[in-house]
Amino acid sequence: MVNKHLLRERLQLTEARPATCLNCGASLTGPFCPECGQRDIPAYPSVRELLMDAFAEFSGWDGRVASTLEALIRHPGVLTHEFLEGRRARYISPLRLYLTASLVYFVLAASAPDVRLGPVKGQGLQIGVTTTPDNRPVSRPERVANVARQSFEQETVTQADKEAALKDIERAPALMQPFLRRAVSDPGGFKRGLLETMPRMLFALLPIFAGIVALFYRGRKYPEHLYFAIHLHAFIFLALAVSELTKFTKVPALVAIASLIAVCWIPIYATLAFRRVYGGSLARTLAKEVAIGTLYAITAAAGFIVMIYWVSIAT
Secondary structure (H helix, E strand, O other): OOOHHHHHHHHHHHHHOOOOOOOOOOOOOOOOOOOOOOOOOOOOOOOOHHHHHHHHHOOOOOOOOHHHHHHHHHHOHHHHHHHHHOOOOOOOOOOHHHHHHHHHHHHHHOOOOOOOOOOOOOOOOOOOEEOOOOOOOOHHHHHHHHHHHHHOOOOOHHHHOOOOOOOHHHOOOOOHHHHHHHHHHHHHHHHHHHHHHHHHHHHHHHHHHHHHHHHHOOOOOHHHHHHHHHHHHHHHHHHHHHHHHHHHHHHHHHHHHHHHHHHHHHHHHHHHHHHHHHOHHHHHHHHHHHHHHHHHHHHHHHHHHHHHHHHHHHO
């Protein structure tokens, strides 16, 4: 039988929130205990209070998300500068920001519809033909690339064309055979493997990018460059996420405009962020950016090749 006295006590504890921390007994002056840091949640919380606490714990939505996004988006480099100066309580952690931004981007990229920005009819080679529109014989690489492209775009590819492409792949360089074979025989699994591996690969490149920046801005501790790298990449993910979001409208003109804005704004943002955090003239910053971008592009290209090969041979 239910103890009515116990239920009444629990109800009173829920309705009357204490003025002291339930964990250590310290006086409360805000939503967190100033001594032990425990969140001010009543004993025997309701389902609503439990859900709100879980949401706040997971998202950091207690004003910090808004402050973080405002500083990140509207003021390039300010968020990094704030963390380096020790003013961190009002913002979510850099790692949480990066992981959230990358998650939002990759979820949108995986679920957004394919919106073609230009005419597609008559472009590329057609499966089953042996010559191009200018009567030039179709080479084996062209046939393989055509089959792989149409498989990726989920267009109809006959079994005979797939088998012909697989035979052509046997004559390709040994290093290229694994991912060409996977792209033709299992395009869905290959694409899924790339989407699953890409976030981990980009995360692994973060400390490398910070190391490259450290080569051109000496005299600073490595964590300073890592903070900068995390915040810069978080902004890039958010900018690309907005571009992906416009694809749900299925309006090619809007998608094109959003993509153009993202492509133009990201380098401008990076330049402003570099100058805010590291200082220096515009010309000197641009020169360093070009060098940093070149080294990072080479490193990222090598990383992508390794990733594609690993996904190709993974079962």
